[in-house]
Amino acid sequence: MRETGLEALEAGLARDLAYLNYPPENWVRPQQSTDGRHVYDVVIVGAGMCGLTAAFALLRAGIANIRIVDNSEPGFEGPWVTYARMNTLRSPKHLTGPAMGLPALTCRAWFEARFGAAAWEALDKIPRTMWMDYLRWYRRVLNLPVENDVTVQTIEPYGDLLGLEIDGASEPCLTGKIVLANGRDGVGGLRIPAFANNLPRACWNHSKDDIDFDALVGKRVAVLGASASACDNAAVALETGAGAVHMFVRRADLPRINKFKGVIYPGFTHGFPTLNDEWRWRLLHYALDQGVAPPQDSMLRLKCHPNFALHLGSPWHRVETVGDEIEIETPKGIHRFDHLILATGFTVDADKRAELAGLTDKILLWGDRIDAPSDRTSQDLARFPYLGPAFEFMETEPGAAPHLRHIHCFNYAATLSHGVVSGDIPNVSEGAQRLVEGIARDFFAADRAYHFQQLQDYDELELLGDEWIDADAVLEKTPSG
Numbered sequence: 487m488r489e490t491g492l493e494a495l496e497a498g499l500a501r502d503l504a505y506l507n508y509p510p511e512n513w514v515r516p517q518q519s520t521d522g523r524h525v526y527d528v529v530i531v532g533a534g535m536c537g538l539t540a541a542f543a544l545l546r547a548g549i550a551n552i553r554i555v556d557n558s559e560p561g562f563e564g565p566w567v568t569y570a571r572m573n574t575l576r577s578p579k580h581l582t583g584p585a586m587g588l589p590a591l592t593c594r595a596w597f598e599a600r601f602g603a604a605a606w607e608a609l610d611k612i613p614r615t616m617w618m619d620y621l622r623w624y625r626r627v628l629n630l631p632v633e634n635d636v637t638v639q640t641i642e643p644y645g646d647l648l649g650l651e652i653d654g655a656s657e658p659c660l661t662g663k664i665v666l667a668n669g670r671d672g673v674g675g676l677r678i679p680a681f682a683n684n685l686p687r688a689c690w691n692h693s694k695d696d697i698d699f700d701a702l703v704g705k706r707v708a709v710l711g712a713s714a715s716a717c718d719n720a721a722v723a724l725e726t727g728a729g730a731v732h733m734f735v736r737r738a739d740l741p742r743i744n745k746f747k748g749v750i751y752p753g754f755t756h757g758f759p760t761l762n763d764e765w766r767w768r769l770l771h772y773a774l775d776q777g778v779a780p781p782q783d784s785m786l787r788l789k790c791h792p793n794f795a796l797h798l799g800s801p802w803h804r805v806e807t808v809g810d811e812i813e814i815e816t817p818k819g820i821h822r823f824d825h826l827i828l829a830t831g832f833t834v835d836a837d838k839r840a841e842l843a844g845l846t847d848k849i850l851l852w853g854d855r856i857d858a859p860s861d862r863t864s865q866d867l868a869r870f871p872y873l874g875p876a877f878e879f880m881e882t883e884p885g886a887a888p889h890l891r892h893i894h895c896f897n898y899a900a901t902l903s904h905g906v907v908s909g910d911i912p913n914v915s916e917g918a919q920r921l922v923e924g925i926a927r928d929f930f931a932a933d934r935a936y937h938f939q940q941l942q943d944y945d946e947l948e949l950l951g952d953e954w955i956d957a958d959a960v961l962e963k964t965p966s967g
Contacts, residue, residue: 491599496627499590512550515933517647519660525647526661527551528925533632534564535621536896536908536918537667539584541630543918546586547926553659555636555652563634564669566618569694571718574611575911576781581750583911584624586918591627593620611783638841643889650841663892663925665877670909672897673871675838677830679710681805689812690826693719697827703727705824708814710734710802712741712777716829717784723827724791731794732821734814738799740785741777749773749905750912758905759875759920763855767867770902775863834870834899848887850880852902871895873903876924892928896921 517525527549530537533556541554556563577583585591597620598606612620625632640651641664649658666672676692691697693715699722707728709720712735720731749758749769758766788794797816804815811822836846852858853868874880877900879890896917898909907917930937 491602492596495590495595495599499588499627502588502590506546509545509550510548513548514551514929515936516551517662519647520645523657523660526553526659527929528553528663528665529648529650529659529661530554530665530667531638531650532556532563532666532668532672532897533558533625533630533634534667534669535584535911536669536914537563537665538621538625538628538630538632539586539914539918540665540667540896540921541632542584542586542628543915543922544925545628545630547922549922549926549929552631553661554630554632555638556632556634557637558634560632560634561618561622563632564618564621566614566621569696570614571722572614572714572781572784573787574613574783575617576611576714577911579606579609579612581912582915584621584914584918586915591624593617596620596623640843641841641893642844643887648889648892662929663894665894665896665921665925667896667908670898671832671838673836673839673842673895673899674832674834674869677833679802679805679828679830681802682828685805685807685812685826689807689824690828693827693829694832697722699723699726699728702825704729706822707731707825707827708734708812708821708823709827709829711829711831712737712780713829713831714778714780714784715831716827717780717788719827719829720794721784721787721791724788724794729793731788731791732797732823733788733795734797734800734802734816736799736801737777740798741779743776744779745773745776746778746906755905755907755913755916759903763852766902767852767856771863771867774867775861832898834866836869836871845879845887845890845893848882848890850882854882867902870902871899873900874924875920876928877904877908877921878924894921894925 514527519525528544530541530552533554537554537556541552544552562568579594582592589595593612594606637653638650639654642649644658644660647660647662648664649660650664651658676694678692682690697719702723703726705728707723707730709716709731712733716733720733723731758769797818800816800818802814802816806813811824812826814821814823836842836849850872851868852870852872855872856868858864858868872880873895874891877894877896879893879895881887881890896908900908904917904920907913907920
């Protein structure tokens with residue numbers, strides 16, 4: 487029976503992995519708790535793109551005793567088919583994403599196996615839902631052991647280990663290390679303007695919410711923000727049948743450039759984390775402060791709707807309900823709407839994560855290292871965790887919380903310490919490699935005595951002793967005369 491294109495690709499990938507000796511033998515010293523319970527070497531929290539890439543990198547490095555958990559249902563990890571609402575990815579299609587250097591593991595290889603090379607050439611950008619299909623295939627073809635519908639409720643020290651309380655289990659899950667690959671708000675939460683606290687919850691959504699757009703048919707909708715997410719949510723509202731959608735922007739003009747596209751090259755990827763604090767802060771502050779232009783596709787998606795309006799230089803000074811309406815006052819006038827969508831993004835703020843509640847006061851932040859100015863961008867950056875070379879949390883007071891160095895922050899909150907390698911498509915493989923090399927170093931160094939004993943006990947004979955003849959010994963045995 488002839489193989490399909492995808493079957494042939496998977497067979498080739500399996501062959502490539504075998505050539506690369508994957509998976510190698512696990513080399514990490516097995517651990518047990520004092521009561522004999524199983525201890526994982528690494529627990530990965532989050533099975534989206536970053537979590538899957540980190541898992542594959544760990545297995546390639548011979549760290550096999552891992553557990554991967556995600557609170558989503560299978561196939562719905564990450565933003566791609568949940569709160570992301572763009573039609574296509576914003577990244578160029580040629581980026582290799584989580585492929586970890588394997589051509590057969592790229593989205594392009596998967597796409598061409600399904601639809602052909604001509605279809606790839608004709609493709610502008612990868613459809614968002616198709617990217618999720620690729621990640622589902624990635625998980626399946628690599629046989630990554632993900633557990634879905636699992637929620638981590640607390641993380642705390644457990645002797646020399648870390649314990650995770652998961653879904654109210656009677657005993658914590660024990661591990662040597664934790665990788666937080668839990669997304670854009672993995673060490674933070676939603677940015678909600680203060681005025682929302684005074685509004686009925688039914689009259690507004692954050693752009694990350696599971697929004698019932700059908701309920702907005704015929705309604706007047708106000709969108710706060712000028713991000714790509716703001717555009718995409720406005721577009722879905724319009725396409726679903728909203729009566730009118732108005733987007734309000736604080737700036738007097740939309741950003742025209744996405745500075746973060748200017749940092750996608752190997753020099754920045756590998757060099758950024760080696761810079762001193764001043765330079766890392768300077769580079770990221772500049773990129774963020776410039777603002778990120780919404781994608782052209784997203785803006786054109788709005789432009790074709792006559793019932794869309796853009797209001798520049800229009801921060802919301804007052805927002806309150808008046809009867810059944812929401813009244814918004816800007817410097818340019820008063821507007822009334824039926825519903826609000828707050829595309830106000832996310833904050834990095836460990837205090838917002840319930841599972842980190844007992845740890846946050848001990849985590850070193852960039853604000854502890856830099857005297858941050860009072861501008862909004864600086865104050866936001868001051869709350870980013872100051873991470874070590876393997877994405878590990880560090881202590882505000884050395885020696886007070888040594889367990890923190892075993893929690894690795896492989897999500898957006900790592901950006902100020904490590905650059906753009908732990909949340910977006912372009913450099914996720916490089917980030918995962920950096921993460922896992924650091925974890926491997928830690929395991930080896932911590933168990934150096936064990937590995938020395940393993941070296942001493944190694945006794946596989948290379949030579950049996952009958953492979954040569956000692957010429958001098960033969961002469962000594964030969965009778966003289």
